[in-house]
Amino acid sequence: MTSNRFALENQKALMAVSLGKKPADLIVANGRILNVYTGELTTGGSICVTDQWIACVTEDVSACRGPDTRIIDAEGMTVIPGLIDGHTHLANYVSSKEFMKQVIPDGTTCLVTETLETAYPAAGTACILDFIESYQNQPVKVFFTVPMMVSPGQHFLKKSDQDLDLLLHRDDVLGLGEVYWQALLLEPDTVLPLISRVLVLGKTVEGHSAGAKNRKLAAYAGAGVSSCHEPIDLTQALERLRMGMYVMAREGGVRKDLTAISTIRNMDVDLRRMILVTDSVTPEFLMEKGYMSHVVQKAIDLGFRPVDAIRMATLNVAEHFGIDHLVGGIAPGRFADLCIVPDIRQITPKWVISSGKVVAGNGQCLAAPRDHVYSEKSLSTVTLNQAFSAADFTIPVNSDAEQVQVRIIDKISPLVTREKTAVLPVIDGLVQMDIENDIIKIAAIDRVDPSNPRFVGLVSGMGLKRGAIASSAPWDTGDIIVIGADEADMALAVNRIGQLQGGTLFTSGGNIVAELPMPIMGLMSDLPVEAIAERMKQVNQAARAAGCVFDDPVLSLVTMTSSAIPYVRICEQGLFNLKNGNIYDHLKEKNP
Amino acid sequence: MTSNRFALENQKALMAVSLGKKPADLIVANGRILNVYTGELTTGGSICVTDQWIACVTEDVSACRGPDTRIIDAEGMTVIPGLIDGHTHLANYVSSKEFMKQVIPDGTTCLVTETLETAYPAAGTACILDFIESYQNQPVKVFFTVPMMVSPGQHFLKKSDQDLDLLLHRDDVLGLGEVYWQALLLEPDTVLPLISRVLVLGKTVEGHSAGAKNRKLAAYAGAGVSSCHEPIDLTQALERLRMGMYVMAREGGVRKDLTAISTIRNMDVDLRRMILVTDSVTPEFLMEKGYMSHVVQKAIDLGFRPVDAIRMATLNVAEHFGIDHLVGGIAPGRFADLCIVPDIRQITPKWVISSGKVVAGNGQCLAAPRDHVYSEKSLSTVTLNQAFSAADFTIPVNSDAEQVQVRIIDKISPLVTREKTAVLPVIDGLVQMDIENDIIKIAAIDRVDPSNPRFVGLVSGMGLKRGAIASSAPWDTGDIIVIGADEADMALAVNRIGQLQGGTLFTSGGNIVAELPMPIMGLMSDLPVEAIAERMKQVNQAARAAGCVFDDPVLSLVTMTSSAIPYVRICEQGLFNLKNGNIYDHLKEKNP
Numbered sequence A, B: 001m002t003s004n005r006f007a008l009e010n011q012k013a014l015m016a017v018s019l020g021k022k023p024a025d026l027i028v029a030n031g032r033i034l035n036v037y038t039g040e041l042t043t044g045g046s047i048c049v050t051d052q053w054i055a056c057v058t059e060d061v062s063a064c065r066g067p068d069t070r071i072i073d074a075e076g077m078t079v080i081p082g083l084i085d086g087h088t089h090l091a092n093y094v095s096s097k098e099f100m101k102q103v104i105p106d107g108t109t110c111l112v113t114e115t116l117e118t119a120y121p122a123a124g125t126a127c128i129l130d131f132i133e134s135y136q137n138q139p140v141k142v143f144f145t146v147p148m149m150v151s152p153g154q155h156f157l158k159k160s161d162q163d164l165d166l167l168l169h170r171d172d173v174l175g176l177g178e179v180y181w182q183a184l185l186l187e188p189d190t191v192l193p194l195i196s197r198v199l200v201l202g203k204t205v206e207g208h209s210a211g212a213k214n215r216k217l218a219a220y221a222g223a224g225v226s227s228c229h230e231p232i233d234l235t236q237a238l239e240r241l242r243m244g245m246y247v248m249a250r251e252g253g254v255r256k257d258l259t260a261i262s263t264i265r266n267m268d269v270d271l272r273r274m275i276l277v278t279d280s281v282t283p284e285f286l287m288e289k290g291y292m293s294h295v296v297q298k299a300i301d302l303g304f305r306p307v308d309a310i311r312m313a314t315l316n317v318a319e320h321f322g323i324d325h326l327v328g329g330i331a332p333g334r335f336a337d338l339c340i341v342p343d344i345r346q347i348t349p350k351w352v353i354s355s356g357k358v359v360a361g362n363g364q365c366l367a368a369p370r371d372h373v374y375s376e377k378s379l380s381t382v383t384l385n386q387a388f389s390a391a392d393f394t395i396p397v398n399s400d401a402e403q404v405q406v407r408i409i410d411k412i413s414p415l416v417t418r419e420k421t422a423v424l425p426v427i428d429g430l431v432q433m434d435i436e437n438d439i440i441k442i443a444a445i446d447r448v449d450p451s452n453p454r455f456v457g458l459v460s461g462m463g464l465k466r467g468a469i470a471s472s473a474p475w476d477t478g479d480i481i482v483i484g485a486d487e488a489d490m491a492l493a494v495n496r497i498g499q500l501q502g503g504t505l506f507t508s509g510g511n512i513v514a515e516l517p518m519p520i521m522g523l524m525s526d527l528p529v530e531a532i533a534e535r536m537k538q539v540n541q542a543a544r545a546a547g548c549v550f551d552d553p554v555l556s557l558v559t560m561t562s563s564a565i566p567y568v569r570i571c572e573q574g575l576f577n578l579k580n581g582n583i584y585d586h587l588k589e590k591n592p
Helices: A008-018 A096-106 A126-134 A161-168 A181-186 A188-199 A214-222 A234-242 A258-266 A283-288 A292-301 A306-311 A315-321 A487-500 A529-545 A553-561 B008-018 B096-106 B126-134 B161-168 B181-186 B188-199 B214-222 B234-242 B258-266 B283-288 B292-301 B306-311 B315-321 B487-500 B529-545 B553-561
Strands: A026-029 A032-035 A040-042 A046-050 A053-058 A070-073 A078-081 A083-089 A108-114 A141-146 A173-180 A204-208 A246-250 A274-277 A338-341 A351-354 A357-361 A403-411 A417-427 A439-446 A455-460 A468-471 A479-484 A503-508 A511-517 A568-571 A574-577 B026-029 B032-035 B040-042 B046-050 B053-058 B070-073 B078-081 B083-089 B108-114 B141-146 B173-180 B204-208 B246-250 B274-277 B338-341 B351-354 B357-361 B403-411 B417-427 B439-446 B455-460 B468-471 B479-484 B503-508 B511-517 B568-571 B574-577
Touching: A008 A046, A008 A053, A008 B188, A008 B214, A053 B214, A083 A246, A083 A274, A083 A292, A083 A315, A096 A108, A096 A283, A096 A292, A096 A351, A096 A357, A096 A529, A108 A173, A108 A351, A141 A161, A161 A188, A173 A181, A173 A188, A181 A188, A181 A214, A188 A204, A188 B008, A214 A234, A214 B008, A214 B053, A234 A246, A234 A258, A246 A258, A258 A292, A274 A292, A274 A315, A283 A529, A292 A306, A403 A568, A417 A455, A417 A568, A439 A487, A439 A568, A455 A568, A455 A574, A468 A487, A468 A553, A479 A487, A479 A553, A487 A503, A487 A511, A503 A529, A511 A529, A529 A553, A553 A568, B008 B046, B008 B053, B083 B246, B083 B274, B083 B292, B083 B315, B096 B108, B096 B283, B096 B292, B096 B351, B096 B357, B096 B529, B108 B173, B108 B351, B141 B161, B161 B188, B173 B181, B173 B188, B181 B188, B181 B214, B188 B204, B214 B234, B234 B246, B234 B258, B246 B258, B258 B292, B274 B292, B274 B315, B283 B529, B292 B306, B403 B568, B417 B455, B417 B568, B439 B487, B439 B568, B455 B568, B455 B574, B468 B487, B468 B553, B479 B487, B479 B553, B487 B503, B487 B511, B503 B529, B511 B529, B529 B553, B553 B568
Parallel strands: A026 A070, A032 A078, A083 A108, A108 A141, A141 A173, A173 A204, A246 A274, A403 A455, B026 B070, B032 B078, B083 B108, B108 B141, B141 B173, B173 B204, B246 B274, B403 B455
Antiparallel strands: A026 A046, A032 A040, A046 A053, A078 A338, A338 A351, A351 A357, A403 A417, A439 A455, A439 A479, A468 A479, A468 A503, A503 A511, A568 A574, B026 B046, B032 B040, B046 B053, B078 B338, B338 B351, B351 B357, B403 B417, B439 B455, B439 B479, B468 B479, B468 B503, B503 B511, B568 B574
C-alpha cells in the first residue's frame, strides 16, 4: 500500500510538482489550513497534490495550475488532515466493502486494525491474509497489527515463526496487536520473545493493560509495550502517560471512556501522547454517529482545544506508529489525506480527499469501494462433524448425591464476571439448571477443530428464562458460544450456525427467532450495514423478550470468552480464571 | 549496543525488579523527577535501576532495596534524563577516549554522530567501521548515521550497495547522514534511491538544507528528509517546522544559531519538533563550555521553559530517531541515563548516570573510557607517492600573454565564498600570486589515491602574507588542503602531513612553525583535548601572525572543500560551483 511511495518515478514526479515544473493533479485552494506540526491555523496557502501525495503548500499556485488540474475551493472552510483511528477491530460484523461505504464520508482516511479475530477461524495465516487483502486497494488506507497469538487457555494460537515473519515484514503491518497484560505476566517466556522480535524490526507493540497499575504496569510498560487503549479514567490515563506510553482514549461501540479521561485537558500535561480511538464500533454506531469525526467532535465538545483534539486523531497516532512521514499532517511528501470542514470546531466533513482522490462530498461517498471476494477458506470456517442435540448440553456428575455444589460464572455487569458457587439439583447424574434463580447453561464449542474438547458450564446474571442465544464470533477464540435456558434450543442454535457457516442468532421453542448470518470467517456478514444493524437489533430484542436483563445481550454473550475482561471466562476446556491463569471445571470441591 | 536490551534474560530481570521480586542495583531517591512525557516535575518517587535499565519509578522502594543496592540521594536536587546530542561530528580532532573524558561529566549520555568524514580516508567502509567501533562499549552511548556518500565532484564516494546494507542494518545506525539539498536537487537519480533504501528500513534521513526555501525546500522535505540543523533564524526554523521537519537548533563549534532561533519561544508554536544540537564542537568549546549541558542551559537562559529546553535535548531527539523506547525519558524499560542537577533551571550535573552506571560526580569523570586501538588502515591514510616541491604548486597557462584573467575563490566571510575574477601577471608561462592584493594560492591534493588529479587554484580574502597553512582534515573530502603565500612552504606543509600521516599545521620560511599531528584517519589526534586545543591555538596564532584576517584560520581553511557552504569550493578537479554543480578551472574565458 505504501511501498510505492518512495519508488523513484513517484519521488521524481512529486519533486517536479513541488518545484513547479509539472502541474498538480489537484489543488485545494483558499481554505484555512491546520498545521498540526506547529499548531498554527494558516491562511493564504493552497495544497498542491500530485497522484496520491502532497507536493507542497504554497501561496503562489500559478506554477502548479495546469489545464487538467482540479481545483477544490475551500473558501471559508478549514482543511485538516484526514482522521486516523489508531486502534480498531474491523473483523467485526461488517465486510470490508460495506465498512468502506460508511467510513469514507466520515473523513477517516486511515485506520490501524487488530487482526486477532481472523487468527482463530483457521490454522495458519490464511484468514488473516485474506482479511488484510480485503482492505487493500480500498479508498481509505488500512494498516494492521499482527495478532499476539498467545491467549491463555487457547492452545491453537501459537503460530509458527515463519507465519509471524511473513506478517511482520509487510509494510502495511505496523507491529504486534494488543498484548494482554495478564498474558505477559503469566507467560513471559512465550510473550517476551515475541515482543523482542517486533521491536528489533522497529515496529510497535500495542498494549491492553486494563486494570493494571503500579509495579505490574511498570513491568508491562518496561517490556516494550508502548500504548494502552484501556484507561477508563484520568488516574489510569496519567499513570500510563507518565510511564511513556501512548494513551488511547476510547470512544466506540464497546466502551466510551472519553468523557472520563477528558478531564486531562485541565491538567498542565503534554498531550502529544494522547490518542483517540474507537476500539471498534457497532453497525448502529456507524450509522448513527459516524466514525472518527464523531470522536474528534466529542473531544472538542468536551473542552479539548480543537488543535489538540485533531492532533489526537492525526499526528499523534502517526508518530506513535512511526508513519508520520506518510500520514497525519499536511506537509510535502505525505499522502494527500484531507478533510475539509466548516470550522476547526466543527468536524463535519464537506469534502474528503484520500490518497489524492476526492472520495466524499457533502456526506456522500464518491468513491467505489472494491468488492473483495473472500477466499473459500474464509467462507467455510465452521466444522462441527455432528448434529447437536439436547443431550450434548448436559452436565454429568459422578455422584449419587441429589444435589451438588457447583462453580458458576456470575455476570455482575454486562461485561464483567466473578466466580460464585451454588448448590444445584442432580437428576439421573445430570446437574440441573435453576431458571427461577437465573442459573442457566453456557457452552463453548470449538468450531475449527471438532476433535477438541467442549465445555458446558453454568452462568447466572443473564436473566434469560427461555430459548438460547449463540454466536460464532465470541472474542479471543475460535469457539461457538451459546447461552441458553433450554438444551434443545442451544443445540438448534449451534446446528444453525453450522448451516450458515457463522452467525449470531436467538432460538426459542424449537424455532429460529432471529438471526444474522455471518458467513465471512464466521465473523462478518456480507449484508449492508443497515441490514446488519436491523438483524442484530432483532436478535437482541428476542433475547430481551425472553428475559435477558442486559441492553445488548449479544455483546454480553460474545465477551464471555475474552481474557481481556475480568475475571472468570469460558473456554472449551472449562472456566478460565484470569487472576491466576488456571482452568477449572464446575465442581467446587475439586479445585483449591 | 542496544541489541541486548530485549534479550529474554534482560527482559525477565527487568520485570523481576519492576515487580519487586528482585532488588534493584541502584536507586535514585528523594529527588524531584522531570517527566518529559507529561511535562510534570514530580516529587516522592524513586528511580529503581537494574543493570543498564530503569525498572520503575515508585513511591515505595522497600521491595527494590536489597543489601547490595546502591542509593544515590538526590534530596533537594532534580533528576532529568541524560542529555542527547542529535547531530554531531565526532571524527573531529579528538579520539574517542579523550572525547569521552570530556563528555561524561557534562551529562550528555547519548550522541548521534555523522560518519561522513571517516568515509573519505579509505575506499570501502574500513575507516567507518573502525570509527564506529571506537565508540562501542564506551560509558556513553553513541549512535551513527551512514554517510550520504554522494558529494558533488567527489568520484570515490559512491560506495557499494553491500557496504550500505552492512551499515544500515546495524542497530546502532539510525539512518542516513545529512543529505545536502543541492546534491538531492542536482542528482536525484543517485540520491533518491538511497533515501528510499533507508526509509523502507524504518530509519531516518537527516537533512542539510542551508538556505533552501519555498518550493525547493518542499521538494527536499517531500523526498523524505525529516530534519535540518541549518536554520539560522526564526523564519527558516518556522518554515521547516511547518513542512513537518524536525528543526535542530545548532549551538556548537562551527555555528551558534540558538539565540536567533530562540525567539520561537514567543510564538504560539508547538515545540515537539525542536531539537538542540552541537553539529560538533571544537576542543576549546569542550574545555571552556562543556557539551549539551551548556546548550540546554543557554536555551533556558534565553527564555525557553526549562521543560521545553530539556525536552529539546531528550524526548524530542529520541522521538525523531525512533529510539524513544530506549532513551530520552525516565520511564520503565529505558536505559538508566540520568542527570542529577541542582534545579530544573540549572543544568550543572552533580551526578551523571549512564546505562545504569554512575559515571560522573561533581564534574569528575568516574568511568574509565575504553582506549580504542585504531586499525592499521585508520593509522595510514595519507598516500602521496612523491615528495612535493614548489614546482608542484605552479599554475601554468598555455599563453604567451604577460597577464591573464583568472577565476578566484573570494572569501567574503570566514566561511562563505563567491567567485571573482582578477588579472594576474604571467611569468615563464606561470600565473603569479599577487600577495599585495591578497591573491594567494590554494591546492587540493588527493591523499587517498595519488593517481587522481590535483588542483592548484587562487584565493583571496585570507590575508596571509607569508607561509602556508594546511590540513589533512578538510570537510567533505579525502584531500589535503593547503593555502599559502609561498609555494615552497606549501610543499613543506604537504610533505609534513605525509610524514605525520595526517595533521594541521603552519609553515613559514622553510620551517614547521606550529603543528597538530592527526594520525587517526588524518582526522583525529591521539593527544588529550587540552593538548589538541593548545596545538590548534598555536597553528591559528601562527597564521594570524602571518596576516590571516580570520579568527580561526584553520576553520576557514578546512571548510574550503565543503559543498555545504555557499558557493564556490575547491576539489581536486578544480573549482566547484554549488549553484550549478559545474567544475571550473582558473581561466575565466574557458567557461561560460
